[in-house]
Amino acid sequence: MKHFKLVITAVLLFVAQASFATVDQAELRSTLDALYVQDKVASINDGDLFIRQDLGESWLHGSKEAELAVVRDIINQLGKLQLGKFVVDDSPSLVTNIRDEVLSGRQDYYILRDAHPKAHQCVNASFTVENNDFFPIGSFLGDSNIQHDAIVRFSSSNPDPSSDTVHTVRGAAIKVLMGDQTHDFVMQSAANFPTDDLEQFSNLIKVGRTRNCLSIIADPGHDSILGPALDFIYQLQQATQCLIESDFNLLDLPETVRAIMRFRQGFEDSEIKSVFDFDYFSVTPYAYENIVFKYEISPATCPEPNSENRSFTAEEAADSEGLENNIQRVLSGGAACYDLNVVARPTDISDEQAIEFLIETWDQKSSQVLERIKVASVVIPMLTLGADITSLTCDEMSYNNGRNADGFKPLGSINRGRIPIYDRLSAFRLEANEHLRHMNQ
Numbered sequence: 001m002k003h004f005k006l007v008i009t010a011v012l013l014f015v016a017q018a019s020f021a022t023v024d025q026a027e028l029r030s031t032l033d034a035l036y037v038q039d040k041v042a043s044i045n046d047g048d049l050f051i052r053q054d055l056g057e058s059w060l061h062g063s064k065e066a067e068l069a070v071v072r073d074i075i076n077q078l079g080k081l082q083l084g085k086f087v088v089d090d091s092p093s094l095v096t097n098i099r100d101e102v103l104s105g106r107q108d109y110y111i112l113r114d115a116h117p118k119a120h121q122c123v124n125a126s127f128t129v130e131n132n133d134f135f136p137i138g139s140f141l142g143d144s145n146i147q148h149d150a151i152v153r154f155s156s157s158n159p160d161p162s163s164d165t166v167h168t169v170r171g172a173a174i175k176v177l178m179g180d181q182t183h184d185f186v187m188q189s190a191a192n193f194p195t196d197d198l199e200q201f202s203n204l205i206k207v208g209r210t211r212n213c214l215s216i217i218a219d220p221g222h223d224s225i226l227g228p229a230l231d232f233i234y235q236l237q238q239a240t241q242c243l244i245e246s247d248f249n250l251l252d253l254p255e256t257v258r259a260i261m262r263f264r265q266g267f268e269d270s271e272i273k274s275v276f277d278f279d280y281f282s283v284t285p286y287a288y289e290n291i292v293f294k295y296e297i298s299p300a301t302c303p304e305p306n307s308e309n310r311s312f313t314a315e316e317a318a319d320s321e322g323l324e325n326n327i328q329r330v331l332s333g334g335a336a337c338y339d340l341n342v343v344a345r346p347t348d349i350s351d352e353q354a355i356e357f358l359i360e361t362w363d364q365k366s367s368q369v370l371e372r373i374k375v376a377s378v379v380i381p382m383l384t385l386g387a388d389i390t391s392l393t394c395d396e397m398s399y400n401n402g403r404n405a406d407g408f409k410p411l412g413s414i415n416r417g418r419i420p421i422y423d424r425l426s427a428f429r430l431e432a433n434e435h436l437r438h439m440n441q
């Protein structure tokens with residue numbers, strides 16, 4: 001069996017490397033899928049997920065196996081989407097035409113993140129824990145006045161990374177460096193999420209994929225001599241085939257359509273403004289030992305004045321690279337700062353509502369006024385000439401909501417599932433890009 005696997009891998013590698021000039025887009029995608037996606041799907045096992053029932057976590061549909069199956073399914077689907085396997089070649093969902101990129105040798109990388117593909121910039125920062133009573137002394141966020149180096153990646157969630165003038169949810173991910181440990185904070189500018197649990201999110205992908213599948217299937221060369229009636233049957237057959245292939249349960253359609261509407265609303269509600277004017281939210285809950293909380297960062301006044309106004313100029317707001325231009329301009333005049341605040345789990349909502357469901361925020365669900373407690377300061381210093389983090393380095397970084405200091409744990413099915421999903425899909429894009437680079441040499 002082992003021998004057989006080795007032979008298959010060798011054959012696939014040979015097919016991939018053999019004839020670069022005649023490389024076929026579909027064939028290349030299948031090769032990359034077989035080499036770098038399917039092993040990730042197969043690698044998901046029992047040890048990837050665990051819950052803290054004592055803090056109110058519960059398995060999706062009450063079953064760990066069911067949750068593991070959804071995690072595998074999402075990795076398979078998103079990996080294929082990243083390869084453009086379910087999208088037409090010039091679709092905006094397909095970030096790059098792999099064949100063209102490989103042949104032209106224009107880029108050092110080909111496959112971007114599945115989510116938040118566009119980085120506006122990665123910047124160095126410092127992260128200082130502030131005196132607070134929320135976390136105990138001896139914990140990462142309880143030891144005040146300790147300063148750590150950090151790297152912030154500002155991003156947009158639009159699958160098409162072309163222009164910053166499009167309304168879309170923005171992202172900010174902070175990697176705090178602490179010697180041999182790192183702690184990643186992964187945040188977005190919307191405080192809630194379009195789905196409550198992991199399976200609803202998987203359904204959202206399936207329907208999106210079916211739409212792409214249909215747009216591939218719509219065959220311009222298919223001219224029926226029997227006219228529209230036969231054409232309709234043909235299209236119906238193809239649509240059914242797409243749905244069957246995506247394993248979508250039609251009973252889930254109403255909820256999935258509602259999720260799509262919330263998803264779009266989230267995009268529309270997002271303002272076009274500087275990364276330094278947004279609040280960013282963890283959206284999902286976390287625990288430190290037995291303390292359950294969410295976190296967010298908010299713009300703050302820096303100790304030293306900045307000669308540049310941080311808000312967008314009219315020119316930046318209209319520019320397709322407006323966010324990067326704004327970051328460069330603001331940080332040429334001084335520092336930009338944020339406060340990291342935490343909010344404790346409200347006591348008047350059920351475990352399921354507090355931990356497992358994300359469509360509404362805690363503020364919306366609770367009748368209590370939820371206090372924010374400042375636990376750290378984030379300072380992004382003035383940019384030093386030549387010390388920029390390059391866009392390639394920025395793309396090759398991996399943030400993970402489960403990469404935490406000792407004692408911290410992400411809670412809820414979406415938060416749990418994201419840990420192995422980010423881990424495997426980040427490995428996939430790095431490995432596949434390395435493969436493509438070698439083809440290019």
Ligand code: HEM
Nearest residue numbers: 113114115116153171173186187188201283399422425426
């Ligand atoms: C089941 C739900 C989710 C799935 C399947 C998912 C999937 C992904 C994937 C595959 C990546 C790229 C990882 C990489 O290649 O390095 C990513 C990045 C990201 N996601 Fe999610 N995500 C989910 C939920 C969320 C939530 C709730 C948030 C809210 C904070 C979020 C915010 C982000 C951000 C900001 C990034 C970019 C991080 C970076 O700069 O590297 N995601 N997501």
